[in-house]
Amino acid sequence: MRLQEFWSRLDEQFGSMRAQTVARDHVFSVLGGRTALDAIDKGVPVRKVWLAICDAYDVPPRDR
Template sequence: MKHSELWRAVEAVYGSAYGRSLVKDLVLPGLGHTAQEALDAGESPRRVWDALCDETDASEADRWVYREDPRKR
């Protein structure tokens, strides 16, 4: 997963404003940081995405939304 795919997935699943708020403010227990802090520390976008999905109980379909072609949404 690339950083751009992470941000596309955050927006698709959580919406633009709420998604960015989650990334900035929600501490992810699996990482011990917020998503933004983890990314800034060099954590892989895929690990951050998985932790965000775990913490928010995202559906299986939502977990894989970044693999969809955005032109088909």
């Protein structure tokens, strides 16, 4: 998954305002206690970050 696709899916799922908050403010234990943006900056694969968000926010399987 490319970063552009990550942002598109995040915007589609949460809306542009909430997507920014989810990525910037929510700390995910499965990402080592990092936010999504911090995890991506530290080299965690974007797909893994996306799936962590999906799990935390109960995104339906068809949207993952």
